Amino acid sequence: xxxxxLSLIWAVIIAFGVIMYVLMDGFDLxxxxxxxxxxxxxxxxxxxxxVAPVWDGNETWLVLGGAGLIGAFPLVYSILLPAMYIGVFxxxxxxxxxGVAFEFRFKSRRTRTWWNAAFAGGSFVAAFAQGxxxxxxxxxxxxxxxxxxxxxxxxxxxxxxxxxxxxxxGYALLGATWLVLKSEGxxxxxxxxxxxxxxxxxxxxxxxxSLWTPWIDPGVWERWFDHIQVIWLLPALALACVIGVYTANxxxxxxxxxxxxxxMFVFTYMGLLVSRWPYVIPPDYTLWDAASAPESQxxxxxxxxxxxxxxxxxxxxSYWVFRGKVRVGEGYH
Numbered sequence: 180x181x182x183x184x185l186s187l188i189w190a191v192i193i194a195f196g197v198i199m200y201v202l203m204d205g206f207d208l209x210x211x212x213x214x215x216x217x218x219x220x221x222x223x224x225x226x227x228x229x230v231a232p233v234w235d236g237n238e239t240w241l242v243l244g245g246a247g248l249i250g251a252f253p254l255v256y257s258i259l260l261p262a263m264y265i266g267v268f269x270x271x272x273x274x275x276x277x278g279v280a281f282e283f284r285f286k287s288r289r290t291r292t293w294w295n296a297a298f299a300g301g302s303f304v305a306a307f308a309q310g311x312x313x314x315x316x317x318x319x320x321x322x323x324x325x326x327x328x329x330x331x332x333x334x335x336x337x338x339x340x341x342x343x344x345x346x347x348x349g350y351a352l353l354g355a356t357w358l359v360l361k362s363e364g365x366x367x368x369x370x371x372x373x374x375x376x377x378x379x380x381x382x383x384x385x386x387x388x389s390l391w392t393p394w395i396d397p398g399v400w401e402r403w404f405d406h407i408q409v410i411w412l413l414p415a416l417a418l419a420c421v422i423g424v425y426t427a428n429x430x431x432x433x434x435x436x437x438x439x440x441x442x443m444f445v446f447t448y449m450g451l452l453v454s455r456w457p458y459v460i461p462p463d464y465t466l467w468d469a470a471s472a473p474e475s476q477x478x479x480x481x482x483x484x485x486x487x488x489x490x491x492x493x494x495x496x497s498y499w500v501f502r503g504k505v506r507v508g509e510g511y512h
Contacts, residue, residue, distance in 0.1 A: 185476040186466050189251035190459070192483060193244055198448050200240035202353075202441050203494070207234045209354020211277055211302020212347055213373070214295060222366045223295065225505050226354075229361040231281065232501040238274070239490055243483075250479045254325060254469035255459050261327045262320045263334045266312045273305030303347060310346025314339030314388075317451070318395050319461035338391060345384030349444065352377040356424070356437040363504050374428045374436065382421055385447065389414070392454065396461065410453050417446035 207230040217223045249256045260267065280298035287294055315334035320327055355377055358370035420442040427436035457465045470476065 185473050185480065186251070186470040188480065189247065189470075189476055190466050192480075192487075193247045193251065194452060196240050196244035196247060198445060200238070200244060201444055201448065203237035203240060204234070205350045205444065206230070206353040206357040207237060208277075208302045208306045209350035209352065210358065211298050211354075212306060212351045213354050213358075213370075214299040214302070216373075218365065218369050220291075222369065225362050225366050226358060227281065227284065227298070229358065229505045233494075233497050234281065235278070236494060236497055239494075243487070243490070247479070247483065251471055251476050252459060252466075252469045253471050254464060258320055258322060258325070258327045258460050258464075259316075262329060263312050263315055265331060266308045266315070266334050270305050270308035270312070273301040273303070273308060276301030277305065302350075306347045306350045307343040310343035311335060311339040313346065313451075314342030316461070317342070317392060317455070319463075322460065322463055325464075338388075338395065341384060341387055341391070345381065345388060348377055348380040348384060352381050352424075353437075353440055353444070356428070356433075356440045359428070360433040360437045361505050363506065371428060371431075375425060378421060378425055381443070385417075396454075410450075413446050413450040413453065417443055417450070420446065 210226045210230060214223060214226065217226060248259075276297045278301075280294045280301065284291060284294035284298065311334060314336070318336065318338055321329035321333065352374065355370045355373045359367055359374070362370065420439045423439040424436050424443065427433075427439060455461055457467075459466050459469050
């Protein structure tokens with residue numbers, strides 16, 4: 180075990196689980212955010228049918244990230260959860276509402292409007308709560324003797340509201356590019372028209388957060404400006420993805436537009452990790468301060484290395500089986 184930095188390995192695994200959740204569950208949350216603005220019920224049917232076979236599997240990555248955090252970095256879990264109880268509760272409540280709406284909407288007639296609202300409201304709340312939690316993480320936590328000592332609403336600040344709304348816009352963009360890829364006719368054209376508008380909103384929030392963050396933590400400024408290096412490739416690549424999404428959407432290159440939207444999230448996420456490195460509980464505790472015993476990390480690692488390839492294989496197979504367009508009147512249900 181001395182040959183490997185188990186804490187670093189686990190940081191990579193958890194970071195991978197988190198970004199996989201954001202990418203996989205982001206577009207179906209985005210569809211829920213766009214749900215109230217759909218042109219008709221046929222469009223809403225197509226939206227839900229496009230993700231009905233895979234949405235619950237997408238959330239496997241959330242479980243992996245949370246479970247890994249408890250086992251590999253218990254200090255992170257013990258501080259983050261009390262600091263963001265309300266935000267985490269809102270996220271889980273939103274996911275529950277939209278999950279129930281998935282199953283009941285197709286079976287209802289008189290109450291379909293209510294299930295539409297549950298799906299849309301749950302998606303918005305879950306996405307906003309996730310973004311606000313990220314904003315609170317960037318701002319850091321008030322701790323003493325390895326315990327959170329702040330208030331229950333410390334996570335909700337003007338900065339975290341901006342990041343929450345930014346993630347809502349980002350998920351909506353993911354949902355729009357996914358729908359362009361999976362639909363046809365008037366549904367596809369409606370979604371395609373949304374992409375440039377959502378792209379502007381996402382870029383605006385990204386710029387605001389990027390300019391605001393160094394004022395929250397001067398260490399971010401030092402990491403980016405005092406050590407000029409390859410990390411500047413990350414925002415450059417994210418900007419290239421933005422331009423690529425706009426161009427691909429305009430030219431009707433559906434798959435490329437969706438993949439480049441995923442790329443925007445990946446490079447932005449990597450930039451966030453670089454900005455906070457090596458602190459996992461900013462501004463006080465590093466990755467190694469928060470780690471559990473090496474024996475515990477190694478034991479858990481054996482299980483994860485067995486499970487992750489299975490999850491990846493199952494996920495890839497699911498998307499392959501349900502590939503292709505979803506048409507009005509046809510679908511998973």
